[in-house]
Amino acid sequence: MATKSPANPTKHPPASPTLPKQDDGGTTVLERVPQKTKPPLMYQVVMLNDDYTPMEFVVFVIQEFFKKDRQTATQIMLKIHLDGKAVCGVFSKDIATSKVEQVSQAAKEHGHPLQCLAEPME
């Protein structure tokens, strides 16, 4: 089936915003306008230490929800245990929020007080 072609198929909008400007010779010059949009903020998911959650459960959670191998997950768990907290991963806001919910849900189901939070990175 034939589809309707656009009124002016060769005219496309410029790749980035431009403003027409008249120079001295009567020629139209297109000047680039600086982009105003910033890239979206990224969020780090920080896990917190507590005195009750078993180390093995924390290693499991880091492997399962942050896709780390066992050795890396163990190193992160030990850093949390020793320093009080550590970053488990960096994500978009939606994904970071979802990771926090998944961890909180798993901790609740197993009766552990494990906590993590999503922090904007500037």
Ligand code: TYC
């Ligand atoms: N401090 C806990 C213990 O000694 C282990 C632990 C590590 C708990 C990391 C939470 O995010 C955590 N059993």
